[in-house]
Amino acid sequence: MDSAWLNNNRIREQLKNDVFTLLPNRIAGNDVVKKQLYTEIVEWLKLPVTFDKENASIVLIEENNKYDNDESFDVQEKNGQIIIIGNNSKALLYGFYSLIRMKLTGKLKTGIHTPSQSLRMINHWDQTDGSIERGYSGASIFFGNFNKLDNPDKGNFNVKLINGDIFRHDTKRLVYYARMLASVGINSISINNVNVRGQGIELITNKYLNGVQEIADIFRKFGIKLFLSINWAAPKLIGGLETSNPLDDKVKKFWRDICKNIYSYIPDFGGFVVKADSEGEPGPYQYGCDHAQGANMLADAIKPFDGLIIWRAFVYNSHQDWRNRKNDRAKAAFENFASLDGKFSSNVILQMKFGPIDFQTAEPLQPLFGKLRNTNQMMEFEITAEYLGHQIDINYVLPQWCKMINFNTEYEDLPDPKAGAILRETAVDSNNVGIAAVGNVGMSEHWTGNPLAQSNLYGYGRLCWDNQLSAEEILKEWIIQMFPSIKKESKDKIYSIMITSNKTYADYCAPLGVGFMVVPHYHYGPSVNGYEYDRWGTYHFADRNGVGVDRTIKTGSGFVSMYSKKLANKFENPDTTPMDVMLFFHHLNYDFILPNNKTLIQTIYDLHFRGYENVKKYVKQWNCLKNDIEESIYDTVQVCLNEQLKNALEWRDQVNTYFYRMSGVKDSLGRKIYS
Amino acid sequence: MDSAWLNNNRIREQLKNDVFTLLPNRIAGNDVVKKQLYTEIVEWLKLPVTFDKENASIVLIEENNKYDNDESFDVQEKNGQIIIIGNNSKALLYGFYSLIRMKLTGKLKTGIHTPSQSLRMINHWDQTDGSIERGYSGASIFFGNFNKLDNPDKGNFNVKLINGDIFRHDTKRLVYYARMLASVGINSISINNVNVRGQGIELITNKYLNGVQEIADIFRKFGIKLFLSINWAAPKLIGGLETSNPLDDKVKKFWRDICKNIYSYIPDFGGFVVKADSEGEPGPYQYGCDHAQGANMLADAIKPFDGLIIWRAFVYNSHQDWRNRKNDRAKAAFENFASLDGKFSSNVILQMKFGPIDFQTAEPLQPLFGKLRNTNQMMEFEITAEYLGHQIDINYVLPQWCKMINFNTEYEDLPDPKAGAILRETAVDSNNVGIAAVGNVGMSEHWTGNPLAQSNLYGYGRLCWDNQLSAEEILKEWIIQMFPSIKKESKDKIYSIMITSNKTYADYCAPLGVGFMVVPHYHYGPSVNGYEYDRWGTYHFADRNGVGVDRTIKTGSGFVSMYSKKLANKFENPDTTPMDVMLFFHHLNYDFILPNNKTLIQTIYDLHFRGYENVKKYVKQWNCLKNDIEESIYDTVQVCLNEQLKNALEWRDQVNTYFYRMSGVKDSLGRKIYS
Known part of the structure; x- marks a missing residue:
């Protein structure tokens, strides 16, 4: 198993003269993050921790309620000591990994580090038989037989039933993975495919909650909350009910009971990810309800436990007739959700793919961003390289993501009309917004098939934390951490390949x-x-x-009209349409x-x-x-x-x-x- | 289970006043065909058999060596009696089914009935897990779990390993099927896919020969010989040898032992069907041998037992580069086999698809027919509707097959230059020629998915027996037998749909x-x-x-040059090329x-x-x-x-x-x- 960008030997080499201290010294019994932070220093890096602050070169200080944001950490340099302060041990953990990065890249950035986005999430499309929908890195790290490491993708994602235990229980690998995610600031993870099939439907039941708990316990130590994808039709499929109608009292009770039970295993459970009424999945439409009704019913059930409902906006008619050129799949999310703005509960988040279609090499921004003004939203990326070369072709995709996060919606009434900022500006509860992405790891030797594809996981986390980072900076960071000891010209070669690779692929x-x-x-x-x-x-x-x-207003599908006036004017005319999306619009x-x-x-x-x-x-x-x-x-x-x-x-x-x-x-x- | 065109109640209704006699009366202990003939009359049709010839209306007489052809039967009408004479009980069985047909269609054809082709064969592409490559009629009738009747075709034909018994043992169904085949004169059957995978490779071993024997015992009663498809690389794959080289003595011994053993189970075993060096299957090319060397080695091994080697000429490079317009898959069989004419043993038969490519809606004749002059050949059809509508779309394909059988090669030096006749005229041993076709039945209710697709199985047998039959005659026969009691205008409607259906599909x-x-x-x-x-x-x-x-000589791939001069001249010019293959040539x-x-x-x-x-x-x-x-x-x-x-x-x-x-x-x- 590759250690990705977190090789403890390489890191210890850089920090070999350092001595840590953690203040206050005592570890509260239930602060598993702090325990883990201690373990990271002492066992993972094998570096000393002292009780004597004066002897320490690196001081980590927990000071409750000092900063506005519980995840922020403050880096100071004083009298030869590096001091990192945060409200709690999770903030310090972020500070700790950040310090490692700074040490390896040789650039200490003092000041308060605050994440751009509250939720920074990975969605796994892993299935209970160990396969991964759109996975190109071997089998699932969560599910499947311990010895079955491969998972050839054939574009067919049926799930086999497994006799006995569905969990892989590769604890060591999960700890490595949790560390990788925490090191770049990921704080949320859903572990099963949004197309919830077969035994996956029962993950929310006693049958499998012990196994889910085991995984949650690992990720919790690294400040990561666990979510599950659910099948909207679970009340019918596994609940013994005749219906899954969100207005039905028995259905509501089913979900309340499910939630209560899950929280008895996992007290800090994150919530549910839901793909409904899309590509054959069931949903509220079949009961004459809209998506707000569908989501809010779940939100009510999980609210007592502070859980979230992450509701995917990837809803479209997947039975379109090619003969009808008026149809336009790009309009689907807008048509399904624009009118529901303001109708979702405060613990519901609408998760939307960055573009209006499906993670292509180039798309314009999903026009709902900026249009919705009273809805919690997450932007979704796909780290796994479904359309981007299956982690065979080199494709460092951060240039595209940076572009999308900074996509200017040109709404003149928004303080910052860029997509990343809009998420906060238009939220009902600004804690409940962020970015999600489909993960790209598996049991393959280097985690991600092509080892260079690790950079996208790394970069995704970094960009979520700091939306202002450039693809270039992030890549340089990653290369330095991955290949610290190679020649500069080698690093340059890798950089020059990777930084152009997204464009080359497109x-x-x-x-x-x-x-x-x-x-x-x-x-x-x-x-x-x-x-x-x-x-x-x-x-x-x-x-x-x-x-x-032709998606113009004048002669095409009219999709262009869904953007702000200024942006629509731009896209309406080929002369002012960016080259990379020219044939998307014209x-x-x-x-x-x-x-x-x-x-x-x-x-x-x-x-x-x-x-x-x-x-x-x-x-x-x-x-x-x-x-x-x-x-x-x-x-x-x-x-x-x-x-x-x-x-x-x-x-x-x-x-x-x-x-x-x-x-x-x-x-x-x-x-x-x-x- | 549908009784297809052989509903015993319908038949008895037509023969209810008939009394049979079989002469000589005694049944030799090992004449299982005669026993079956008796069973057919008495148990299947529940009609009387008398020892008193005078009281019989139908007299079946075995007279050894009376006719040139052991399969011929002679129909005579004398003094109100119908008399059927043949050299042996198999000929009488054919006469018996023929009589049923004549009774149902109301047309008694007296005189000697002799088959146009010696070998009239069905190739099953059934697999040991019960799936069927290109099967559209449910699961295999030979293999698979007794309760598993479906076999959805997804274009992916991997074989699952089965724990325990691989045979279905649905004896009743096999008897029905054997009857269906015998009723139209089929005398040979291979029961497993030519792409021999997984446990299918071991069908030739003691592990599975009991099961194969059980099937052979059933078909034998109906005059049908059983063949097996083999994997060319069996010596390596299951024989523990380092090689499958046909020149290697250990390989030769492997096959001799295999043959000897098979014949100890099935004394009249037909032989092997072989797909070698094609579409990823192993073959002699990998040892620097040609196909004659490959086939003759097997022929030597099986010769002591009078077995045959049916060697498929469907050999082509399935890794062609579309960029190279000089490549032409249509030329492949000719290029691989034309130079081997005269080099195959007398118990080898080269089996060639009717056209140069692959069972399309319209193709010209494979140019090897008529070109080869010292090679036993079989023409291959595909009853299963791979490219012809998957037995969903109605497609009565006899018009196409009649056309191919009667395709005029225009070789002026051949007595009868039509494709069907050429087989005999150019054979080394004219007993070892004929026609084969991929079967189309399975566990589906009506045998063939769409019940109307039964007509192709029926028609195939009829056409093999009598190459001069027209598609129209055959269809009328089938409709009358299938739907004896419906109104004439209903029969006419079915006829008018079916007789145009092949053209409509094309x-x-x-x-x-x-x-x-x-x-x-x-x-x-x-x-x-x-x-x-x-x-x-x-x-x-x-x-x-x-x-x-463009397959012309002047500007194209030159494929046209592989035909006789007269035919080549025709195909070279669009003005003289038949419309249905116009874009095949130009x-x-x-x-x-x-x-x-x-x-x-x-x-x-x-x-x-x-x-x-x-x-x-x-x-x-x-x-x-x-x-x-x-x-x-x-x-x-x-x-x-x-x-x-x-x-x-x-x-x-x-x-x-x-x-x-x-x-x-x-x-x-x-x-x-x-x-």
């Missing part, structure tokens, strides 16, 4: 924000028409004259001159040739690192890169040939496009 | 012989580009100007004027509109039968028809829209084509 995939074009269900590799005549509402509408989805002729002063068709060709060329360069650059990087990491990345090269070639050629056959236009530079 | 699928355009792997429903950039070598090359595969512009005096694009549109309209008519016509047909059959077909209507609509619209987007040409009749 270059060779579906062009200019039109999305998809992937092999159906599996979602790796090209299939230009794979979803073109399908029911999922994800089309490119390419014909002999042009390509793209159906353009191949000879249309884009803002780059090239035709659309030539731009498509250029992007795809460039994308492949870049991967070729990556392969060469990586080869140079052979003797400087730990063999296992080097080899694994090299195998991935060879796969990526093949993948990029297929994308380049299939997309270029497709559009050449369609348009009949040759590449102006005379490069080979197969006919 | 109309709404991939146009004019270009093939595929199906959902990859699953092979039901449209995906125009599904295989277009794939490794399977099945492309249509559509672009903004035209569509089709890449044509959309404005090309076809022999029907319409443009190619308009023809594509017309076919697809017509295909869907026909299905709409079928639905209406079928509805009229509601009160005249047995409810369970009526309902099952109606459910299928509703599915077919949806399927035809998807095909129509996706194909038309695809080509409209490509060509920009509107329908000249102004019908709606979605953009």
Whole structure:
């Protein structure tokens, strides 16, 4: 098992002259975080802790109610001592990991460190049989047989029933993972797939709560609350009721009883994550109720225990008729939820994917952000690389996420109209907002398939904590911690590969924000028409004259109207639409001159040739690192890169040939496009 | 369980005044066929058998060595008696079923009835876990758990390991099935998938031979020999050897021992069916041997027991690069086998799919037929409707098969240059030629999913027996036997639906012989580009100007040159190429004027509109039968028809829209084509 960016030997090397002290010295019996902090220092790093403050080089001080935010920590440097102060031991734990990072990167940042977002969450799509929906890193770390480490993704996510124990009980690995998450400030985790199937439905019952408790007990020590995904139809499916109608008293009682029971196992249980009325999952619509009614019923049941209901806004009609060009899946979340603003309870959070469709290489912001003004919201990312190369292709995705967090909604009446800030500004309860992301780890040797994909988990946490961090800063931090002892030029090579990798991947995939074009269900590799005549509402509408989805107000689906006036004006016109989402908003002729002063068709060709060329360069650059990087990491990345090269070639050629056959236009530079 | 076309009550009704006699009266102890014949009359039909020839209305006489062909039977009418004479009881069994058919159809055909083909075989692609590769009729009738009747086809054919007994032991059903086969003259059956995986590899060992024997014992009574498919690499996989090299003495011994052992269980065992070096299966190529060496080694091992080696010619490179337009999968069998003519042992049979690709709605004849002059050959059909509607869509496929059997190769030096006749004319041993087809039955209520798909099993047998039968005659026979008591106008309706159904299906699928355009792997429903950039070598090359595969000598892959000169001249020129395979041979512009005096694009549109309209008519016509047909059959077909209507609509619209987007040409009749 790889230690990711937290190699204790490397860290001890940096801190070998340090002596810690924790104040006050006593540890309250139930403060498991403080106990863990002590354990981290003494057992994990094997560094000394002294009772004598004067002898310490690093002083961690708990001072209750000193700061506005219970998670904030204050870093001071005084008389050669580094002093970290926080309201409680969780804040100190964050300070401790932050200190490690500062030591390794050599940059001490004094002052108060406060998280940008209250909830910083990972959603696992792990299933009770050890498989992971959209998992590319081996089997689940939570569920499944101890010896079954693989989990080949085939785009088919049925769950097998397991005889006996469904839990993996790999405590050591869970402790490592909890540390990884805490080290970047993650404070919430849901451990099972939002599509809750088979035995997963029963995780909320006595049958499995001992196992869930075991996991919660581990994460609690690292300041992380545990959540469960539930099946909306549980009252019918496992409760012996005739209905799951949220207005039914028996249903309400079912959920109250469920909550009460869960909290008897896990007193600080986080709450439920719910995917309802989407892609075949049951939900309140079938009882003539809206999503607020559906969510609020659960919210009432869990409120006495201070739990949350995280309600996903990923609701759309997955049986669209491709013949009807008026349909537009991008409008779905808005159409389902805009009118419910203000109707959700204060302990309900609406969780929305960052874009209006589904984690594509480029999308504009989901227009509900900024539109909703009285609703707790979370923005959702996908760390697992479903559409972004399956953690085979290198894809450091922070550039995209930073862009989305800082996406300017251009609402003039909001103090800070950027997406990340809006979450607080439009909340009913600003404690109940934040960011969630689908996790990307599994039982694979390096946690994440391609070891470089660890950077996305690291970066996700860092960005959640501090929305102002840049992708560049975060990457540099990660590289320094992962590869502290390699040559500077090696670090530079890794940096130059990774910092361009998100753009490179987007270059060779579906062009200019039109999305998809992937092999159906599996979602790796090209299939230009794979979803073109399908029911999922994800089309490119390419014909002999042009390509793209017209979502304008004037001639298209009208999706553009869902944004603020200023932003809508921008997106309505191709001349003011950003290049990366050009075909998301516009159906353009191949000879249309884009803002780059090239035709659309030539731009498509250029992007795809460039994308492949870049991967070729990556392969060469990586080869140079052979003797400087730990063999296992080097080899694994090299195998991935060879796969990526093949993948990029297929994308380049299939997309270029497709559009050449369609348009009949040759590449102006005379490069080979197969006919 | 449906009795298919052999309802004993219906039959007894027709024969209720008949009395049988069998001459000579005694039954030799080991003549299980004669015993069965007796059982058929007395127990199955519950009709009398007399020892007094004078009192009999039907006289079955065994006269050894009277006819040239041991399977022939002679029907005579004398003094109000029907007399059937044959060399042996198997011939009489055929005569008996023939008589039933004649009685039910009311047409007594006197004279000697001799089969056109020696081997008339069904290949089952059943797997040891009860699944069936390309099966659309529920689970295997041979393998799997007694209670597990379903077998949803997902295009994924992994085999699960079964604990304990792999055999279904549904003896009653096997007897019914054997009767169905014998009634139409089938004399050979292989019971397991040619892709031999998992426990299937061990069917040839003591572990499973008791179970195989049980099946063979049943089929033997009906004159049907049992074959097994083998895995070429068995010596390595289950024999404990380091190699499967056909030149290796230990490998030779392995197979000799295997054969000897099998024949100790099944003295009349038919032999082995082998798929080697194809689609990932192992074969002689990996040892630097050719297919003749591979097959002859097995032939030597089985020769002492009079067994056969049926060697499939379906060998091609399934990792083709779509970028290389010189590749042509159609050429594969010819390239692999043409040079081996004359090199196969006399007990080896080369089994070739009727067309050069893979059981598409329309293909020209495999050019090896007529080219090979010193090789035993079998022609292979696929009764199971892999590419022909999955036994959901009605598709009576005999029109296509009759066409292929009678396909004129135009070799001037052959006495009868038609494909069916060529088999005998070019054989090394004319006993060892014939026709094989992949079966289409399973545990579904009516044997074949859609009950109307029974007609293809029936018709297949009939056509194998008599290559001169027309699709029309066969269909009429089948309808009369299946629905003896319905109104004439109902029979006419069923006939008019079924006799056009093969053309209708072809109309709404991939146009004019270009093939595929199906959902990859699953092979039901449209995906125009599904295989277009794939490794399977099945492309249509559509672009903004035209569509089709150029296989001409002058400008294309040169495949055309593999035919006789006369036929090649025909196929080289679109003006003399049959319409149904036009795009198989030619890449044509959309404005090309076809022999029907319409443009190619308009023809594509017309076919697809017509295909869907026909299905709409079928639905209406079928509805009229509601009160005249047995409810369970009526309902099952109606459910299928509703599915077919949806399927035809998807095909129509996706194909038309695809080509409209490509060509920009509107329908000249102004019908709606979605953009």
